[in-house]
Amino acid sequence: PEDIRVYEFAEACGKSPAEVITVLFGLGMMVTKNDFLKQDELEILGEEFGIEVTVKDALEDANYVEDYQEEEIDESNFVTRPPVVTIMGHVDHGKTSLLDKIRSSKTAASEAGGITQHITAYTIKQNNQKITFVDTPGHAAFSAMRARGASVTDIVIIVVAADDGVKQQTEEVISHAKAANCPIIVAVNKMDKEGANMDMVKAQMAERDMTPVDWGGEIEFIPVSAKTGEGIDDLLENILLQSEILELSADPEAKAKATVVEASLEKGRGPVATVIVQNGTLRVGDNIVCDTTYGRVKAITNDLGKQVKELGLSETGRVLGLNEVPVSGTIMVAQDSDKEAKDIATTRAEHARAKELSKSTKVSLEEMSGLI
Numbered sequence: 001p002e003d004i005r006v007y008e009f010a011e012a013c014g015k016s017p018a019e020v021i022t023v024l025f026g027l028g029m030m031v032t033k034n035d036f037l038k039q040d041e042l043e044i045l046g047e048e049f050g051i052e053v054t055v056k057d058a059l060e061d062a063n064y065v066e067d068y069q070e071e072e073i074d075e076s077n078f079v080t081r082p083p084v085v086t087i088m089g090h091v092d093h094g095k096t097s098l099l100d101k102i103r104s105s106k107t108a109a110s111e112a113g114g115i116t117q118h119i120t121a122y123t124i125k126q127n128n129q130k131i132t133f134v135d136t137p138g139h140a141a142f143s144a145m146r147a148r149g150a151s152v153t154d155i156v157i158i159v160v161a162a163d164d165g166v167k168q169q170t171e172e173v174i175s176h177a178k179a180a181n182c183p184i185i186v187a188v189n190k191m192d193k194e195g196a197n198m199d200m201v202k203a204q205m206a207e208r209d210m211t212p213v214d215w216g217g218e219i220e221f222i223p224v225s226a227k228t229g230e231g232i233d234d235l236l237e238n239i240l241l242q243s244e245i246l247e248l249s250a251d252p253e254a255k256a257k258a259t260v261v262e263a264s265l266e267k268g269r270g271p272v273a274t275v276i277v278q279n280g281t282l283r284v285g286d287n288i289v290c291d292t293t294y295g296r297v298k299a300i301t302n303d304l305g306k307q308v309k310e311l312g313l314s315e316t317g318r319v320l321g322l323n324e325v326p327v328s329g330t331i332m333v334a335q336d337s338d339k340e341a342k343d344i345a346t347t348r349a350e351h352a353r354a355k356e357l358s359k360s361t362k363v364s365l366e367e368m369s370g371l372i
């Protein structure tokens with residue numbers, strides 16, 4: 001993948017670049033006609049235009065460092081892990097408010113140390129069971145994660161405002177969630193508002209193949225209010241039910257593998273990556289590689305801003321110690337030695353550079369031959 005540009009794709013399927021750009025733009029992906037399309041973007045475009053897209057790598061990637069080397073999997077070490085839940089929905093339908101309300105209602109103020117600002121990811125406990133929440137990383141980041149095979153989300157919550165109903169981005173989110181192939185729960189928010197209409201939302205969703213359980217379908221609709229807190233316990237109970245059905249498990253003893261959901265350069269701290277642990281336990285002192293970046297975990301702060309020594313399965317925290325800011329959606333993997341971590345990152349960087357060079361010097365038909 002990543003070998004075909006927008007205009008080449010357009011040409012290959014008889015569309016104008018503008019048509020292709022418009023579709024992607026509608027999904028929150030900003031591209032120009034010279035940008036390379038990612039696997040998931042190609043899939044979406046294929047769906048949108050009703051064509052089958054298969055992409056073959058024109059460049060032989062055989063020598064590329066084995067991506068995220070899968071360890072020997074020993075299921076005997078597997079334990080149940082908490083679900084990771086992503087909240088998505090139309091602008092202003094209350095994603096952030098809902099997340100903040102859940103967090104504040106489940107975290108004692110003292111524990112949170114008075115932290116009130118919004119954070120991207122956090123873990124709460126409901127009936128002594130953990131749930132990790134992630135705010136919409138934005139469609140683009142969500143797609144990037146999927147494109148990299150990072151299926152960080154176990155369950156998607158689609159927030160729909162009860163007084164506004166299904167909107168354009170709701171529809172986009174539905175198709176993203178379906179593509180991600182994970183269970184969906186619909187949180188019908190703003191139930192406190194005048195004009196809130198649960199049945200309207202259900203009808204609109206049913207039209208889009210999202211039929212409520214009480215209408216004979218499979219999707220749970222939970223009425224909630226991020227303002228009053230109504231329905232939040234129902235929502236959490238429902239998440240735990242879905243999670244039980246999924247039988248999520250992983251190996252806490254394995255080498256740590258975590259997904260970066262956000263990263264930035266912080267003054268005085270260097271690159272900071274917010275991660276969610278998918279397998280193993282991430283510890284201070286671990287040698288890590290994250291795509292083309294690497295380093296040693298210097299410090300970890302949890303979602304309450306406290307320093308911790310380690311992050312367990314499905315837990316989230318901010319990791320210090322990488323040499324550069326990693327891209328969201330990339331996977332952080334612990335390595336046996338600092339040399340190993342550095343070697344992998346360096347080889348990947350070289351490979352990426354070589355590929356970039358070959359792209360700019362040779363955008364040929366050969367590269368496109370695998371398309372369609």
Ligand code: GTP
Binds near residue numbers: 094096189191225228
């Ligand atoms: P974006 O991140 O911009 O897409 O929006 P969002 O989905 O995160 O929505 P946000 O939480 O920022 O809420 C948008 C507005 O709706 C804010 O003014 C909230 O106060 C209001 N709001 C959110 N939830 C509720 C609710 O349950 N009831 C009422 N009355 N207002 C709500």
Ligand code: MG
Binds near residue numbers: 095096097
């Ligand atoms: Mg928001």
